[in-house]
Amino acid sequence: MKKRVLTGLQPTGVITLGNYIGSIKQMIEYQNIYESFIFVADLHAITVNQDSIELRKNIKSLIALYIACGIDPEKNTIYIQSENPYVTAISWMLECNTYYGELSRMTQFKDKSKKNANFTSGLLTYPVLMAADIISMNADYVPVGIDQKQHVELARDIAIRFNKKYKELFIVPEVIIKTTGTKITDLQTPDKKMSKSNENQKGVIRLLDDLNVVRKKIMSATTDSEMKIIYDPVNKPGISNLINIYSSLTNKSIEDIEKEFIDSNYGNFKTKVADVVVDTLSNIQKRYNEILNDDEYLDRILDKGRDKNIEISKKIYDKMIDCIGLGR
Numbered sequence: 588m589k590k591r592v593l594t595g596l597q598p599t600g601v602i603t604l605g606n607y608i609g610s611i612k613q614m615i616e617y618q619n620i621y622e623s624f625i626f627v628a629d630l631h632a633i634t635v636n637q638d639s640i641e642l643r644k645n646i647k648s649l650i651a652l653y654i655a656c657g658i659d660p661e662k663n664t665i666y667i668q669s670e671n672p673y674v675t676a677i678s679w680m681l682e683c684n685t686y687y688g689e690l691s692r693m694t695q696f697k698d699k700s701k702k703n704a705n706f707t708s709g710l711l712t713y714p715v716l717m718a719a720d721i722i723s724m725n726a727d728y729v730p731v732g733i734d735q736k737q738h739v740e741l742a743r744d745i746a747i748r749f750n751k752k753y754k755e756l757f758i759v760p761e762v763i764i765k766t767t768g769t770k771i772t773d774l775q776t777p778d779k780k781m782s783k784s785n786e787n788q789k790g791v792i793r794l795l796d797d798l799n800v801v802r803k804k805i806m807s808a809t810t811d812s813e814m815k816i817i818y819d820p821v822n823k824p825g826i827s828n829l830i831n832i833y834s835s836l837t838n839k840s841i842e843d844i845e846k847e848f849i850d851s852n853y854g855n856f857k858t859k860v861a862d863v864v865v866d867t868l869s870n871i872q873k874r875y876n877e878i879l880n881d882d883e884y885l886d887r888i889l890d891k892g893r894d895k896n897i898e899i900s901k902k903i904y905d906k907m908i909d910c911i912g913l914g915r
């Protein structure tokens with residue numbers, strides 16, 4: 588039987604070229620190896636204030652964007668977290684087996700609660716809901732960014748504790764941290780990660796950016812004065828970043844790219860990188876707009892995803908009720 592991989596994403600706005608190359612492309616590889624589950628963590632998003640109209644728009648947009656990027660609905664179970672009431676019920680049962688001390692020690696909670704003194708209790712219990720997402724689907728592997736590692740480790744601790752206290756019910760999940768994925772840097776300050784929260788967005792390419800703007804951002808990327816297209820991240824971070832982008836999107840090796848552009852100047856090289864990025868984004872955007880306007884298609888995928896999500900988690904829910912001694 589195939590191992591299960593599961594990941595969730597919060598519907599909080601833009602997706603960058605860095606997210607695409609570093610994360611989405613990796614998930615596209617997993618879908619060919621594992622039984623894959625991808626969901627939109629909308630309940631996690633409301634641990635901080637959200638505008639209800641924006642939130643709904645972002646949920647749909649994220650789903651359409653993932654499919655447009657190549658997350659195949661035939662190979663993945665795609666769903667929206669809030670459409671399954673069992674997960675929150677499971678989360679409550681797990682909360683009653685999690686200590687306040689554990690939750691208050693989480694780095695993300697400490698950071699976020701410091702920023703806003705009037706934080707909600709959802710911000711504290713956020714990792715238990717995440718554990719419920721994972722445990723209720725019997726996931727073996729959970730790929731996340733480094734900031735979420737601690738939460739997956741807590742999910743492991745909770746699963747182990749529950750298994751010991753009641754019955755061997757849960758699979759103990761393993762975290763996958765992608766250390767091999769290329770880190771894409773900011774086009775203006777190439778020593779910094781390309782990030783959706785970077786203050787200056789001139790160096791950040793977003794998947795839904797206007798394509799003329801994308802081209803301009805690449806043409807004005809910071810480079811050096813040597814005029815040689817050579818991969819050297821320490822001394823030539825700007826050019827090396829463009830080589831990384833070009834290599835990731837064309838699947839050409841760095842050596843081949845150096846050879847291809849041996850007689851080129853930076854202007855020509857940037858034009859070629861811009862062509863490839865614009866071409867990739869134009870395909871994604873075209874597909875995105877088609878999907879976004881096809882409610883029937885999206886509904887079919889999301890209904891199927893919701894039903895499978897509920898079916899699996901209901902089994903776990905029933906077993907939990909039983910072994911805890913709840914109900915009749």
Ligand code: ATP
Pocket residue numbers: 603605606607608609610731732733734768769770771772780781782783784785
């Ligand atoms: P934030 O600005 O809020 O930190 P971010 O754009 O850095 O957001 P995250 O939401 O933290 O992105 O990360 C989502 C996923 O995308 C993670 O798996 C992370 O490793 C990957 N990722 C983000 N930025 C890059 C990048 N510049 N290069 C490669 N991978 C990236």
Ligand code: LTN
Pocket residue numbers: 593594595596597628631716717720721729730731735
């Ligand atoms: N907290 C994660 C999103 C998330 C998640 C999960 C990831 C919610 N539940 C379960 C993996 C598994 C985030 O903010 N990126």
